[in-house]
Each structure stands twice: as C-alpha cells, then as structure tokens.
Amino acid sequence: MATPTTYIFSPDQHGHLIPYIAALHASCISVDHMIGPFLPPLTNEKLLPWWKERILEANQGTRVIVLLLPETAPGVKPTGPDLRGLAMLKLSETETGSFRGHIDAVLVSQKHRRQGGAKALVDALEYEAARRGRTLLLVDCETDSVAETAFIRFGYVEIGKVPHFSRVLPNGKRGETFFYKDLLPSP
Numbered sequence: 001m002a003t004p005t006t007y008i009f010s011p012d013q014h015g016h017l018i019p020y021i022a023a024l025h026a027s028c029i030s031v032d033h034m035i036g037p038f039l040p041p042l043t044n045e046k047l048l049p050w051w052k053e054r055i056l057e058a059n060q061g062t063r064v065i066v067l068l069l070p071e072t073a074p075g076v077k078p079t080g081p082d083l084r085g086l087a088m089l090k091l092s093e094t095e096t097g098s099f100r101g102h103i104d105a106v107l108v109s110q111k112h113r114r115q116g117g118a119k120a121l122v123d124a125l126e127y128e129a130a131r132r133g134r135t136l137l138l139v140d141c142e143t144d145s146v147a148e149t150a151f152i153r154f155g156y157v158e159i160g161k162v163p164h165f166s167r168v169l170p171n172g173k174r175g176e177t178f179f180y181k182d183l184l185p186s187p
Contacts, residue, residue, distance in 0.1 A: 004084050004117060007126035009058055011064035013077060017067070020080035022047035028107050032160065035166040035174060037061075038104075054088065064089040064101075064104045064132075068117050068125045069110070084112040087121035089129055101129045103139040106147065122154050125185060129175050142166070143175035156181045 007014070011115035026042040038046050057063035060100070069078045085108035091116035092100040101112050102112040103125055108117045129137055141147035165176035 002110045003118065004068050004112070004115070005071045006120055007067045007069055008128065009067055009086075011053065011055065011059065014067060015055075017078065018048065018051055019044075019079060020083045021086060022051050024083060024086065024107055024109055025051070025105075026062055026108065027094050031110065033168070034107075034145075035168065036174075039167065040106065057090075062091050062093055063104075064091070064125065066086055066121055066128065068112075084109050085117045085121055087125050089118040089125045089134075091129075091132065091134060095136045096130055099134060101125075101132075103137060106150075118150055119154065122150075126181075137181045137183065138179070139181075140176050140178045143177045148177050151179050154181075 015159050022044065024084045025036065027049055029036045030039060030040050030042060034174045037050065054063060054065065064088045066089075067078075067083065068087075069082050070084070072078060072082075085106070087106040088104040090102045090104050092098060103122070106118050106121050108121070120169070126137065129135075137156075139151055139156060141151060143163075159178040159180055161175055161177045164173040166174050
C-alpha cells in the first residue's frame with residue numbers, strides 16, 4: 001500500500017474526484033453524525049453543487065483544499081477509492097483580516113483513521129497558510145468530539161464553547177468549541 005501524502009487540489013489532477021469528495025463528506029455526516037452544512041438525508045443535488053462552489057473558491061485563491069492520497073508516480077492520476085481524506089482552509093478576504101485563515105473541514109475516511117491522516121492534513125493546511133501570509137488560524141468543531149481532542153493535541157488554544165450551536169436530527173442541537181493557533185513563533 002502506498003504511503004499517504006497530502007496534495008493541494010488541482011482541477012486538472014483531481015477534478016474527477018469531486019463525486020468521491022462529496023461521498024466522503026456525506027459519510028462523515030451520515031455515519032459519523034459530524035455536524036456539517038447539511039442535515040441528512042443527503043443527496044448529490046445538495047452536495048455536488050456545494051463542492052463545486054468550494055472548488056471555485058480554491059481556483060479563485062480564497063480557499064485551500066488539501067487531499068490525502070497515496071503517493072503515486074508522476075503523471076498518474078489518483079482514482080476515487082484512493083481518496084483517504086481532505087481538509088479546507090478559507091482565507092480571509094478582508095484587508096483587516098489578511099493574516100487570518102479558518103479551517104473549515106478535516107475529513108478522513110473511516111477505513112484510514114488512526115493513521116496520522118488528520119495530523120498530516122492539518123500540518124499541510126498550516127504550511128499553506130503560512131506560505132500565503134496567514135499567521136493566525138481559527139477553527140471550530142463539535143464540543144466533546146474527536147475533532148475537539150485532536151485540535152487540542154495539535155496545539156490549538158481554546159477560545160470558548162457555545163452551547164446549542166448547531167442543529168442535529170431529529171430535533172436537537174449540539175455545542176461548538178472555538179480555537180485559534182498563532183503560527184508566528186513566540187518572541
């Protein structure tokens with residue numbers, strides 16, 4: 001099995017993976033009950049247009065999408081089942097926030113978890129953020145979740161918790177925890 005590597009999404013190299021990206025997102029929401037932009041039931045009519053908008057943002061330079069894929073020979077395109085995970089960073093578009101980024105998602109396929117994929121994706125986002133002059137990263141995730149524990153381990157500082165932040169099925173709400181990480185070294 002090839003070693004997983006992070007890649008910046010490229011429409012030429014990875015555009016054919018959009019349905020698989022949407023399927024990974026759907027699985028994280030439906031199976032893992034991750035809070036996302038949609039509630040089940042999920043359909044391609046909901047997910048594919050949403051992902052195409054995210055990819056358009058990446059093409060416009062306001063978002064970074066990182067994929068976790070097996071390492072392949074140069075020129076060989078990955079296949080859909082090769083997708084192990086992805087992460088996204090939204091870059092602030094304001095003049096006053098030009099040093100900030102917001103991690104929107106870190107998704108890892110169920111069969112590839114506990115293998116360092118989430119850490120590799122976050123490391124890649126941090127590298128890309130710094131490369132683009134983004135020195136302050138923000139992220140929020142569901143309170144009392146695996147993601148909350150992971151971001152603490154990754155060195156993010158908790159800002160606070162908001163109870164009843166997101167709607168979940170059937171009629172509930174869940175809390176959200178907010179974090180930041182300063183990528184500049186301390187003086």
